Amino acid sequence: MNVYAQLGVRTIINASGAVTRLGGAPMPAAVLESFIAAAAATVPIEELQAAASREIARATGAEAGLVTAGSAAALTLGAAAILTGYDPGRMERLPFCDGFPHEFLVAREQRSGYDHAVRAAGARLVEVGFNEIVAGAGVRRTEAWEYSAAITASTAGVLYSFASDAQPPLEELAIVARRHNLPLLVDAAGRLPPRENLRLTARGADLVAFSGGKAIRGPQSTGILCGRRELIGAAALQMLDMDDHPALWDPPTGFIDRSRLAGLPRHGIGRSMKVSKEEIVALLAALRLFDQGGYLVELDSQRLRLEKICDALRDLPARCHLLDRRDGESPPWLEIELDEQRLGRTAMEVCRRLRRGEPPVYVGHGQLAHGRLVIYPLCLVPADVDVLAERLARELRP
Numbered sequence: 001m002n003v004y005a006q007l008g009v010r011t012i013i014n015a016s017g018a019v020t021r022l023g024g025a026p027m028p029a030a031v032l033e034s035f036i037a038a039a040a041a042t043v044p045i046e047e048l049q050a051a052a053s054r055e056i057a058r059a060t061g062a063e064a065g066l067v068t069a070g071s072a073a074a075l076t077l078g079a080a081a082i083l084t085g086y087d088p089g090r091m092e093r094l095p096f097c098d099g100f101p102h103e104f105l106v107a108r109e110q111r112s113g114y115d116h117a118v119r120a121a122g123a124r125l126v127e128v129g130f131n132e133i134v135a136g137a138g139v140r141r142t143e144a145w146e147y148s149a150a151i152t153a154s155t156a157g158v159l160y161s162f163a164s165d166a167q168p169p170l171e172e173l174a175i176v177a178r179r180h181n182l183p184l185l186v187d188a189a190g191r192l193p194p195r196e197n198l199r200l201t202a203r204g205a206d207l208v209a210f211s212g213g214k215a216i217r218g219p220q221s222t223g224i225l226c227g228r229r230e231l232i233g234a235a236a237l238q239m240l241d242m243d244d245h246p247a248l249w250d251p252p253t254g255f256i257d258r259s260r261l262a263g264l265p266r267h268g269i270g271r272s273m274k275v276s277k278e279e280i281v282a283l284l285a286a287l288r289l290f291d292q293g294g295y296l297v298e299l300d301s302q303r304l305r306l307e308k309i310c311d312a313l314r315d316l317p318a319r320c321h322l323l324d325r326r327d328g329e330s331p332p333w334l335e336i337e338l339d340e341q342r343l344g345r346t347a348m349e350v351c352r353r354l355r356r357g358e359p360p361v362y363v364g365h366g367q368l369a370h371g372r373l374v375i376y377p378l379c380l381v382p383a384d385v386d387v388l389a390e391r392l393a394r395e396l397r398p
């Protein structure tokens with residue numbers, strides 16, 4: 001019996017990709033092996049994080065890095081670092097920021113549920129720009145001058161959600177932020193691949209948050225914060241277990257600059273977001289694989305699996321669209337466009353039946369309003385493909 005059956009939990013077929021509510025991406029064997037190997041010995045966590053910082057710096061081109069408990073935790077810690085710097089008094093007060101600058105500028109069109117992670121540190125978001133295109137009331141996106149115009153003495157930083165087509169472009173906003181000496185915190189959680197997006201600090205970001213449990217395929221509970229050394233040090237100080245003796249504490253130089261601290265901070269706002277030594281080592285193993293292009297060999301078999309699913313749906317009231325980002329690195333995906341009239345069911349109903357059937361199948365639900373089911377291959381194991389094709393064919397028979 002598998003471990004889930006023992007617990008009375010049904011396993012599912014995950015055609016939704018690396019989403020957190022379905023447990024994220026599968027870890028490669030090498031990553032799992034490094035997790036187990038890490039459990040066999042003990043090291044001081046701050047020294048392990050300092051080593052992780054060097055590895056993350058190599059992979060991202062940033063000055064320093066930190067393994068966090070997911071990208072959301074990276075955003076909280078990044079915001080905390082910007083709010084406090086190396087000031088242990090401010091660290092102690094978070095998330096209350098009375099008396100020091102704590103506003104982050106963010107484009108209204110870039111607001112998302114994930115910015116709760118930034119607000120959790122104590123930051124207050126100040127929106128700039130409008131959302132005219134979605135509102136159907138205009139054609140313009142957010143422009144860089146709108147950030148400049150909103151800066152006041154209370155502004156602490158700028159929050160930006162990275163996408164290749166985000167507006168204003170990262171480079172343009174970075175010029176504004178630098179001119180006003182405001183750190184630029186970038187959420188790039190799911191923007192990998194392509195691997196070149198690991199290097200957003202070279203394009204002007206001061207701190208960047210990535211998920212470790214999406215395309216990198218590290219432990220689902222991990223993430224990466226990378227960027228300026230001083231900010232990474234401040235973030236680490238607010239996450240690490242600080243219950244050492246002030247006369248004995250000797251943090252790794254180059255990672256935490258003890259000489260700049262007025263005193264030894266106590267547990268910070270990130271203490272509830274700790275990562276284990278096993279998670280750190282496994283994330284680094286996954287990052288190495290990802291960065292070296294170790295996952296690219298799977299692109300062909302991912303495409304073949306999707307084609308096989310298309311074949312199984314021939315003669316049914318559905319049209320398959322096999323799509324990809326054309327960056328040579330991102331997995332393809334399949335959009336199944338239903339003829340809802342001929343089928344006599346909406347895509348929403350089909351999606352619900354897929355989840356409730358046996359085995360439960362979870363497909364991407366982002367295009368249901370357009371009558372489409374989306375199949376992402378990242379989390380499909382070879383044995384899933386025939387079952388998935390058969391389940392889809394059954395639900396798409398009129």
Ligand SMILES: *Cc1c(COP(=O)(O)O)cnc(C)c1O
Pocket residue numbers: 020069070071072073114187188189190210211212213222223
């Ligand atoms: C997934 C995601 C997050 C959260 O990442 P976790 O690693 O699950 O914490 C944050 N922001 C965006 C844009 C995401 O896609």
